[in-house]
Amino acid sequence: MSGQSSVGNAGVYEAGDQRNLPESERPENQVERFEEGQEHSHKDNDSKDQRSIANRLAAAKDQNDPHEGSGKHKTIEDRAAELDPTLPARLHGNEPSRGAKIDKSIEDEEAEILRRKDESAAAKKKNH
Template sequence: MSGNSSVGNSQVYEAGDQRPDPQQGEDHSNAYEEGKENSHQANDSKDQRSIGNRLAAAGPQNDSSSGKALSAEDKAAREDPTLPAKMHGNEPSKGAKIDKEIEDEEAEIIAKKDAAKAQSKKH
């Protein structure tokens, strides 16, 4: 078919230089054992593992109490959402400011409820 073209030389259309030489004949008998290190991804969607096994494997990486030490930024973010930005000398984002306001409002509501419980216990 490549010889039927009327454009250019027929050698342009042959892919002989891109194919392996059949005379050399590579040995593929142990290709299965060769595999590359760390080539398997634990969360591969085409893997044959069950959902339970996938969840068990994914658990430790998603668990916040897995023994990993929290960075200073993570600790600060748990106390005050605006602290990580302030630690870096930046102005906190609008979302962080809103989160801080919500936390303050919730703390105020809880304090009022605790005070009301304390008053009701005295009487």
């Protein structure tokens, strides 16, 4: 019965392999774990991170803009979709979706409206 308590045996209370090395036995180049920090261990846009809104916005800009050093490059389909919403489907030999056709018609209408406005502005400027 020696070494036993009413709540368990002595093994419950022994640290065993959970003990830390004394300072005298630690290697000199070993760094405490909480001071280490791994690169890319946190997401740049983590909502629970304690960063200012300005820092979050700057991180989001870098994340979304391939020209700002994020390393992300647009695919051929992404670049084609910027030019014409129906182009990615046609590049693959498919008929564009109804939504892509509607987007294309809206873009065409807006381009026509802008063209007419530019012409009328140029005509007014010419008359004055």
